[in-house]
Amino acid sequence: MKSSPRFTLAILGADLASVFLAFNTVAVLRGIAYPLDPVVLPLAIPAALLVLALALIDGYSPRTDFLSLDYTSQHLIAVFAAIIGTLLFTFVLLPAGVLLQQSRIVATVSFLLAAPIGLAARRLLALRRAAVRLNHAVAFVGDPAAAAAFRAECRRVGFDRPVIDVATHPAADRSDITALLADIETGRTEVEAIVLRESSSDLPPGLPDRLVRLHFAGIPTYTLELFHERVWNKIPLYRINQAWLFQGGFQLAREPLFERLKRVSDIFLALGVLALSAPLLAAAALAILVDDGGPVFFRQTRIGYRRTPFTLYKLRTMRAAVDGARYTAKGDKRITRIGAFLRSSRLDELPQLWNVLKGDMSMIGPRAEWDTLVRDYEREIPCYHFRHLVRPGITGWAQINYPYGAGIEDTLRKLEYDLFYIRHYSFRLDASIVLKTIHVMLFGKGSR
DSSP states (O other), rough: OOHHHHHHHHHHHHHHHHHHHHHHEEEEEEESSBBBOOOOOOOGHHHHHHHHHHHTTTOTTSSSSSHHHHHHHHHHHHHHHHHHHHHHHHIIIIIITGGGGGHHHHHHHHHHHHHHHHHHHHHHHHHHHHHTTTHHHHHHHSSHHHHHHHHHHHHHHOOSEEEEEEOTTTOOOOOHOOOOOOOHHHHOOOOOEEETTTTSSSSOOTTHHHHHHHHHHTEEEEHHHHHHHHHSSSSOOOGGTTTTTGSSSSSHHHHHHHHHHHHHHHHHHHHHHHHHHHHHHHHHHHHHHHOOOSSSSSEEEEEEEOOOEEEEEEOOBBOOOOSSSSSSSOOTBBBBBBHHHHHHHTGGTTTTTHHHHHTOEEEEESSSSHHHHHHHHHHHHHGGGGGGOOEEEEEEEEHSOOOOOSHHHHHHHHHHHHHHHHOOOOOHHHHHHHHHHHHHHHHSSOOO
């Protein structure tokens, strides 16, 4: 989609202004600052942490839906993370005497004041942007079958831009493409981007040059694969083959340093979460025993790193059933009363921290699948085994981006997100997943 530096800079400016105004207002009311001598330099730390936390949830991306309740909750979670980071940084790492150390209330209340200002700025800018670009479309250049598939994918991911498609196969009327580009060049047709199907090898003469000119004029041209990655944050499966692994990226699978750093962070994070959640885990175990008197833990063989089987542990949320259904259905009668709550809150996942400490799993990665299902998936889905290039995770990119589903079709869709994570792994992406997982846990959305 079109890059929009002014849109991003406007949001960034609003955040920095909100931090300055909120902190100085609260500091003056608290008596540790004066109206004619505002605090500026000490605010670099809270401002930087707020910007970092919001960047991790795509709070500065023009593609983010700032009008949704989902974004509002993620924004508030990011602000809370910035509060915790500011307090830790200020009172643990900095030497004594720093202005912000005079009051924890000032830091906390200031962030709480800045949060609605940032949200309001985003909503106003998003509404203005939407009004300006209401009729802007995406132009798709490819054969009719590819265009139909692209439209279907737009519906599936909730991409609401209109789509203009023109065919490039030999029987197509080439004048359609020429007319469309002429309308785009003159401004009669407003488009956000042009998407080019990679297999369109017989493009009309001169079309590549015109696409280059439009690209430099601010209307980007994407290959279909790149559009999937840049806009939808997933890998299209039609591009996957046995040579796919030899492309760029894959730091986590290729570089031992990244794997070791991730392993160390997994251990510390798992120990911290386990210590904090121990009372919840004990209460959940007791509730399971009281509910139906059955075993507390559920054990199942899953497939992990490099196709290695391991025993996964979860809190039991279902009764044993004779039918042995492979997938959990909506309203499944096997789910116990306490199990429904544990599943919706994700508390049933806590025993997997033991799997993380053992090295079977990571905190973040593709979902660990049942060995019986993996055998079927590897037989029916080419290159499914690529997801075993990294350790499976308690949470992951697919888990927060795709709802729970059952069957091959849902598995294909989730695999697209898993492969994106494996190829584009970074600690920034992991941090983003952590924040969005908190949102999923609080509001009961995402994959199971």
